[in-house]
Amino acid sequence: MSxxxxxxxYSKAKRIKIHQPDASKIDRFNPRNRIxxxxxxxxxxxxxxxxxxxxxxxxxxxxxxxxxxxQAVWFNLGEQKFHIFGLTIWPQDLxxxxxxxxIAAFGLFFVTTYLGRVWCGFTCPQTVWTxxxxxxxxxxxxxxxxxxxxxxxxxxxxxxxxxxxxxxAWLLISLITAMTFVSxxxxxxxxxxxxxxxxxxxxIYFWVVLFTLATYGNAGWMREIMCIHICPYARFxxxxxxxxxYIVGYDTHRGESRGPRSRKVDHKELGLGDxxxxxxxxxxxxxxxxxxxxxxxxxxxxxxxxxxxxxxxDKMGYAKGLISYTTENKLEGIKETVLRPKLVGYGVVLTIxxxxxxxxxxxxxxxxxxVIRDRNELFRENNDGLTENxxxxxxxxxxxxxxxxxxxxxxxxxYTWYGAQEVSISGGEVLTLPISVAVDPVNLSRTMxxxxxxxxxxxxxxxxxxxxxxxxxxxxxxxx
Numbered sequence: 001m002s003x004x005x006x007x008x009x010y011s012k013a014k015r016i017k018i019h020q021p022d023a024s025k026i027d028r029f030n031p032r033n034r035i036x037x038x039x040x041x042x043x044x045x046x047x048x049x050x051x052x053x054x055x056x057x058x059x060x061x062x063x064x065x066x067x068x069x070x071q072a073v074w075f076n077l078g079e080q081k082f083h084i085f086g087l088t089i090w091p092q093d094l095x096x097x098x099x100x101x102x103i104a105a106f107g108l109f110f111v112t113t114y115l116g117r118v119w120c121g122f123t124c125p126q127t128v129w130t131x132x133x134x135x136x137x138x139x140x141x142x143x144x145x146x147x148x149x150x151x152x153x154x155x156x157x158x159x160x161x162x163x164x165x166x167x168x169a170w171l172l173i174s175l176i177t178a179m180t181f182v183s184x185x186x187x188x189x190x191x192x193x194x195x196x197x198x199x200x201x202x203x204i205y206f207w208v209v210l211f212t213l214a215t216y217g218n219a220g221w222m223r224e225i226m227c228i229h230i231c232p233y234a235r236f237x238x239x240x241x242x243x244x245x246y247i248v249g250y251d252t253h254r255g256e257s258r259g260p261r262s263r264k265v266d267h268k269e270l271g272l273g274d275x276x277x278x279x280x281x282x283x284x285x286x287x288x289x290x291x292x293x294x295x296x297x298x299x300x301x302x303x304x305x306x307x308x309x310x311x312x313x314d315k316m317g318y319a320k321g322l323i324s325y326t327t328e329n330k331l332e333g334i335k336e337t338v339l340r341p342k343l344v345g346y347g348v349v350l351t352i353x354x355x356x357x358x359x360x361x362x363x364x365x366x367x368x369x370x371v372i373r374d375r376n377e378l379f380r381e382n383n384d385g386l387t388e389n390x391x392x393x394x395x396x397x398x399x400x401x402x403x404x405x406x407x408x409x410x411x412x413x414x415y416t417w418y419g420a421q422e423v424s425i426s427g428g429e430v431l432t433l434p435i436s437v438a439v440d441p442v443n444l445s446r447t448m449x450x451x452x453x454x455x456x457x458x459x460x461x462x463x464x465x466x467x468x469x470x471x472x473x474x475x476x477x478x479x480x
Contacts, residue, residue: 038144038283042307063183072377121302129219178211209364281305409452
């Protein structure tokens with residue numbers, strides 16, 4: 001956009017401003033004051049678009065991938081199993097899930113401390129879906145100025161079909177999003193086939209409708225309200241920022257005093273800075289702020305204002321970077337410090353959590369045994385004169401193959417086992433097995449003996465007696 005007082009583009013820009021309220025006078029905290037986001041081209045906009053479409057494609061395709069005879073990523077709440085490719089997380093392994101969430105949290109803290117709110121600006125689902133909705137809005141209703149004019153016009157056939165087409169597209173995107181999300185919990189093919197053939201359960205229809213409306217409302221209507229008023233991240237981000245955090249910043253020393261001018265004059269002689277006060281940085285901002293007012297918690301670091309300003313600077317023949325990714329120290333002429341205690345601390349904790357998660361995932365036991373003692377009586381003397389303790393064993397086969405297991409006890413001399421000692425358990429099955437263990441009291445030197453129930457899997461592929469230990473669980477044996 002060429003900004004000269006005597007050219008047609010500048011006159012057009014002035015006429016457009018007459019038909020809309022001054023950005024500085026808009027109450028941004030009133031949800032009824034809609035923000036019309038202007039399209040912008042540039043490095044950061046292209047990067048955001050590619051990351052957004054990539055994240056969307058990843059989200060849509062992931063439930064369709066298979067791993068063996070099942071869905072690759074499937075959070076099976078009915079059977080209480082989380083399948084993530086070759087890793088299966090059971091309720092007994094929820095520490096892995098907790099570690100994964102902690103990794104995500106500290107990763108977010110680390111990136112935010114270093115690069116600011118780039119998560120919000122480039123890969124947050126709210127941002128990705130909002131810009132997708134805006135893209136359809138621009139294609140069906142026109143550019144920013146046309147959308148403002150369309151909303152101010154009385155209802156007509158043209159306005160009706162454009163609004164209908166836009167909301168239909170929004171609802172279709174929302175429906176696909178909802179069905180994809182539900183597909184992470186219910187097998188994908190079942191969701192799509194059952195929903196469209198009206199054979200799905202009421203629960204599936206409920207969640208599909210709920211997430212459809214939620215996506216439609218959040219990305220279509222609420223947009224910046226989610227970022228400004230609802231998302232807690234906008235509030236506690238200040239605790240992670242410091243003077244060396246990269247933010248989207250406006251160079252006040254270079255830009256002020258701002259004002260329109262011709263490209264043919266030396267603005268320095270007029271006492272003007274590089275900012276021509278075109279307000280494009282405000283018009284392209286998805287949260288409607290003016291970055292020239294300084295750092296604000298509403299800024300999501302999307303870089304749209306950088307692209308808009310760089311484009312204007314290029315047309316005016318000025319150096320780019322009036323608005324840029326920078327730090328408060330750099331804006332004040334102070335040397336930047338990359339390595340600081342908070343950033344290093346987040347990095348160390350993040351590294352430790354990643355290593356712990358990798359180790360825990362690699363060493364996850366394929367079978368688990370839990371021992372529950374009979375709480376009605378610690379021990380009893382049976383008909384053979386032996387001291388007997390009763391237990392309930394819960395054996396979980398975490399693999400997806402059937403296995404035959406052999407049970408034994410370590411720590412007791414010459415014990416007698418009452419109950420099944422060899423069991424077959426299907427893949428993913430939990431077996432509850434009541435058993436008793438008896439010992440001649442003469443062979444016991446203490447009233448309480450520490451014991452271990454041992455479970456081994458037989459390997460019969462070569463018809464050998466080779467065994468390997470799968471699991472152990474500690475317990476206690478009581479006597480007189």
